[in-house]
Amino acid sequence: MHLKQLLYLSLLGFSPVLAHNSFATGNTEIVWTKQSADTTALPLDQSVRYGKLANGLTYYIRKNSEPQERVFMYLVNKVGSILENEQQRGLAHFLEHMAFNGTTHYPNNALVDYLQKNGISFGADINAYTSFNETVYQLQLPSNDSELVNNGFQILQDWAQGISLDHSEIDKERGVILEEKRAGKSLGERIQDKTLPVALNQSLYAERIPIGTENVIQHFPYQEIESFYKNWYRPNLQAIIVVGDIDVDKTEQQLKKQYSTLKNPAKPTVRPDYKIPLKGKNQFLVVTDPEITSTSIDISIKYPEKKLKSADDFKQSVIKALFNDMMANRYNPIFRIANPPFLGGGTSLSSFMGGLDVFQIQINAKPGRLKEGFDAVWREIFRAKQHGFTTAELQRAKDSYLNQMENIHQEKDKISSSQYVDEYIQHFLHGTASPGIDREIELINTIMPTIALQDIQQVLIQNLKDTDRDITVLAPEGEKAQLPNEATFLKWISDLSKEKTAPYAEQSNDQSLLRSKAQSGTIIKEEKDETLGTTTLTLSNNIKVILKPTNFQNNQISFQGFSYGGTSLYADQDFQSANNATNFIGASGLGNYTADQFEKAFAGRTASAAPFITETAQGISGLSNNKDLELALEMMYGYFTEPRLDTAVVAGILANAKDNLKDRDKNGDVVFQDSLMAILSGNNIRRTGLTIEKINQINPQRAFEIYKERFSNASGYNFTFVGSFDIEKIKPLIATYIGGLPSTGDQTPRFRNLDINIPAGKIEKKLALSKEDKAMVYLILSGNYDYNTANNIALQAFREVLEIRLLERLREEEGGVYSPSIQMDYDKIPDGRYTISVGFSCAVANADKLAQYSLEEIEKLKNEGPSEDNLNKFKTNDKLSYETAIKTNDFWSNYLYSNLYNGDDMHRIFKRSALRDKLNQTDIKNIAKQFISDKNVIKIVQLPETIK
Known part of the structure; x- marks a missing residue:
């Protein structure tokens, strides 16, 4: 994951999505020492044409040919629901809707109709969103259609200052938006209504949810939305972003001509920069609801955001990303014990909103084990605070991070235009640095060796403060009387802070992945299909492999293999065991390695393989970069020949599954979905919802037997490989790892038709x-x-x-x-x-x-x-x-x-x-x-x- 994607994770889903950069910048070298930090703002990538018009409109233009013959055109407004007054609550979002219901050049519904006639899909290619601080409109058009592109510029101009706001169209849209608001009514919204005011420190943000209020949507006078539009939709709060298969010079000329005519109000209202204030105090909230099915705790420690603008900011963001990775890996082994203390839990540092970042600690407790789950999560935090991290942990996190960035770097000429657009949106809205992937790689290679264990531990020490801390408890209505109060939670924390924890320890494993090497087969036939661009290999063990090399990505290879059979071959009493077999095997490790050992040993590698069993087939799917293809194939080979069953891990999976079912029948939406599936399947037990009885039918050893039955014979398998490989170089690997798979003749029967169909009538x-x-x-x-x-x-x-x-x-x-x-x-x-x-x-x-x-x-x-x-x-x-x-x-x-x-x-x-x-x-x-x-x-x- 790209560094900025890691940085902008959010608590409540309000996070922007940032892109993989692909930029070239200057050659200034930065040398880090323990004493120095470069706070100079990183320059914007020189490959994007960036400027401002005299009226204040900002623009970004970039040539990019992925996808070919397509152009992405965006209008970004620093205008959202936070700018509404009490009489306008919901009108920023309402205005976004009206942009599709009539503009100067496209009255009524002509805009959507025109674009659809030209193959532009509403939702996928033409869309918009409104948030607290911005409203963004998007178009994706064929760049080889000059008339359509010219009209695209006109559409953006109409959105900027030419929305008609016809009164009859406004009245028609009221019902649509009320239905959008109605569609959002759910348990999640009920929880949000109670928790957001606390999370947002009772600030204006809590009163400006973008969907607005029903009263305003139904009854606002036309002049309110007209006033909002004229006041805030103005060029000095707007940006035009054009990225795609275009001529940058011509696009800039057209953009300047088209948008220089936009006007600011004679006396523009100053656009306030609203922040969520830190009050220096703690908040405690308990929320119960009849449809909540388990008890969870969210502890959020808020602090001023650290924007990513300078080289030092970049370094700090890398340190935070490493911290998140290392803390996540501390919790993974806890999930894999026979009786896990919680259903879920962990910590993360992330961006929030309103000028805040957050350190978040979450626990999803098991029934009757709230304190035990809380202690297990909090104990790991204090263990890291007291003893820090190990050299091995830091090196794994660095290796993983560097590998991810190198994969991105190798794909820099294949990055989608939409990802660049996302990058520039954040630059315009928040000033987020956008130096480019080349510059980022240079920075990372310089700073990574300077990041030490104490830097990671210091992140925890700085952020684990006892002020500006919210503790939110979500629980079933029936457990309200048994929930601890704030004083009890604080005592739990205090008691744990006095506990002497042992330093973190782990078992290393330096064995080969598999106990036995693959017994290589041979390629006995090779057929080329020039039209399809494929080569089909027939192997000595009766497996066929279709190879399709492509240049769509520079460093990506995917493969899939299957044969018929699946769970259909097993009786109903074995179905649950068969249906869960690959989950158990995938969670148990492989060959000589437990799951924990495997994660640690192969951190920093891009290779995956995963077995699957469906109703009518079984097989393996995998993904790798070029250098790690052999590892992915070795993993694939191991899932056929050396699967593991970790009984403790499986016991934990089953225990959690049962605990997750508690109070399931109290959630109306879940019961409805279960009922829907029962009706559509004729109440067949293979389609209906999960129950304790079904979990009790699972026999781990029987699941292991079924798995081995389905994967013991690879005869008749078909494999496909697609991606950035050379056929001659991949053939020896195919012969070894696929040609060496066990084969004992044709697999029969193919599958059973269970005749589970939607009832007629x-x-x-x-x-x-x-x-x-x-x-x-x-x-x-x-x-x-x-x-x-x-x-x-x-x-x-x-x-x-x-x-x-x-x-x-x-x-x-x-x-x-x-x-x-x-x-x-x-x-x-x-x-x-x-x-x-x-x-x-x-x-x-x-x-x-x-x-x-x-x-x-x-x-x-x-x-x-x-x-x-x-x-x-x-x-x-x-x-x-x-x-x-x-x-x-x-x-x-x-x-x-x-x-x-x-x-x-x-x-x-x-x-x-x-x-x-x-x-x-x-x-x-x-x-x-x-x-x-x-x-x-x-x-x-x-x-x-x-x-x-």
Whole structure:
């Protein structure tokens, strides 16, 4: 993970996402000593064109060809909910919505319609968000379409100062935003409502949650939002960011011409810089709720933020990242004992908000073991404070950090434009240094040798203070009377601080990973497919390997291997053991190493391999960089030949699983999801929710036996490798580690068809389970399906045009939902089936009506087909999406695997464009009529408990 990504983790999910830099800067050398620190601001990368217009607008322009022929265009406003007055609570967010409901050049809903016709997907390519301090708008466009790019500049200008704010559109949007607010009602929101005022020290931030208040959303006068827009949307608070496959000089010329016309108010209001004040005192809060299922403690120690601007700030951020890594590794062994003292726990240093950083300590306690869990977490903190860390711990953390940064550095010409945009957003909003990956590597190589054990320990000493500390306890309603008070918690801390802890100790292991070396096989056949760009190897043990070298990444190789079988081959009484087998093996270590020893021995390496067992298959997936591919393959080989079962670790997993189920039935959302799965599976025990009875069915030794049965014979396996490898160099590794896998002949049977399908017919259930005044509606249509490429793309088109119509009908026309979700699945194995599901939240009174409207739209598509405009929106978007997707390793890895699994034609991808382009309205109507039956409809509605 990149250093700034580590730095900007957040307590409450308000963290910005920062990018991997790829910049070149000056050659100034910094030499660190114990006595000196460089506080000079790091210069901005010279590869980004940066400037300000006379009106104060800031701009960033960068040429970047990942993805090719695409450009990312953003408007960033230093304007968020914190700037609202009491009569405007929620209007910063409301204004963001209105940007899509009419502008100077795109009245009403013309903007979204225009972009969709050009293949731009709402949500993925065109979107926006509003937070406390900023509102950000985004466009992703084809850079080779000059007219569309020019219009993109116009759209950003309209957003900056040309939002129409038509009164009728405002009134229509009130219902949409109220539904967005309703959709967020949950246990999480109830907890947030009680905890945020404490976390935010009762500051203005606690009163300016971006979604706003229901009263303001329903009743605000038009002039309030007009005033907010005119007052705050102004060039001296705005930035334009353009990154992509562009000409920087031409883009700068156009940007200057386009945005120099933006005006600031004659007497602009000074934009306050709101902070969360530190009060020097502690706060204690207990929150209980009927739906909370376990007791947890959050201790947050707040202190002024340390911005990342100078070289010394950079060094301090690296030290904090190392500290977080080392503390996390102190807790990992505790999770792996037979009876862990807690369900979860740990510490971290991170950025918060409002000018604060935070040192956070968290404990998720087991039932009846609150003090024991608290002591276990806090004891490790004091152990580190008293004795510090070990040389081995620091070296592992350094190795891991350096390895991550080197991986990023090797991919510097493959970094996505979106990541650069994120980097510049933080530079504009917060002044966060953006020196570039080359400069960062230079800095890291200079400072890393100077970081000593006392630097890490000092982080803990400085941040573990006893002021500005919040203790928040979350617990089930029924445990309120038994919870300790603040004085008791403070005594626990005091008692532990007096305890003499032993220094941290660990067992080292310098053995080879595996007890036996791979018994190399041979390559007996090699076939090249020039069209697909693949080479297929047949090995002496009857395994086939498809190799597809790519240049999409410089330092990434992924592989997958599978054969048929899976849990379907086992009886119901063995299902839970079979279903958990790979979890137990993966947590137990490998070969000569326990899980803890493995983590320590191979820190600083980029190699992973993980076994899996699904219902119809078993196999291995893995990932590595170039230099660690052999280690990843050795791990893969070990999971076939030398798996381990650590009974203590497995006992801990099972104990935690049981404890996690306590009070599960008190959470209405969980019960609803369990009920949904039971209905959709015909109450099959392999699909229904987890219970104590099911956990008790798990036999670890039987799970180990099943695992070995599924992996003892690799004959008939198919493997795929995609990434940055040379075929001739990888072939010896393939012959050794895959060719050496055990093979005893063909595996039979392939798998069993368990015939677990969604029930046919019409089913309607209303479940009064929610604690909130809202309804959750699910419509599920399913049935038999003829799986083939032509049908698949037609069904995809059906899903897309249905989504467009439901957004138009349920959101824009009815104002009844915020964002309906339409999911579609189709399968070939174990047999041809399709499922289409529609889900949305809404007012209880509207649930049946909106469900009926959804079914009406499905029937209209069946009887009339889609409009030509909507079908063309699908075609254009699909074309653009595929142009980008096929230039990624993930796409090809999944494509090759799925084709092998389904037995499909590997060349079907070359038919896709023609099949898509010739789709017509009749084709969509016919695919719907052929498979989508109104006789197989399941309607399930979650209602408040008071509604029967």
